Amino acid sequence: MNTSIPTRQDVEQLASQLEELQSELDRLKESFGNMADIPTTVRYQAIDSLKSPCSTVEQLTRFFEVSRSGYYAWVQRGRPETRQFDEAFAQKVQDIFNETKGGRRAIRDELEGRYGIHANVKKVGRYMTILGLYSPIRSKDYRKTKDL
Numbered sequence: 001m002n003t004s005i006p007t008r009q010d011v012e013q014l015a016s017q018l019e020e021l022q023s024e025l026d027r028l029k030e031s032f033g034n035m036a037d038i039p040t041t042v043r044y045q046a047i048d049s050l051k052s053p054c055s056t057v058e059q060l061t062r063f064f065e066v067s068r069s070g071y072y073a074w075v076q077r078g079r080p081e082t083r084q085f086d087e088a089f090a091q092k093v094q095d096i097f098n099e100t101k102g103g104r105r106a107i108r109d110e111l112e113g114r115y116g117i118h119a120n121v122k123k124v125g126r127y128m129t130i131l132g133l134y135s136p137i138r139s140k141d142y143r144k145t146k147d148l
Contacts, residue, residue: 028101038064093124
């Protein structure tokens with residue numbers, strides 16, 4: 001093995017390079033603003049696109065202030081895509097609501113009965129919220145049983 005002791009000049013050169021890199025890192029962090037304001041999935045996507053032999057995942061996760069284990073868990077989950085808004089599904093929900101004025105469960109049952117679409121109640125509720133559809137709320141009918 002060739003182990004040489006670095007000279008004073010080498011150490012000073014490395015120290016100046018380290019200072020330059022630190023100032024560049026500070027400028028980058030200023031341009032990005034507060035990392036907590038950037039959604040975690042966006043930071044994971046940035047790490048995924050920036051990783052290379054020159055910049056390791058460890059360095060990038062430290063820069064973007066996320067954990068390595070969180071990044072790798074995100075990778076293993078399959079880099080989830082955002083949900084797409086389905087215009088046809090929304091139109092069917094709107095049509096059924098206009099006819100029945102029912103709630104999300106009733107609309108879900110109608111979707112399955114009419115169109116054979118199996119949809120989760122939460123999905124139907126999400127679309128109703130987006131479309132601004134609110135089912136009528138039934139009030140309880142309280143009856144007085146005896147006079148006091």
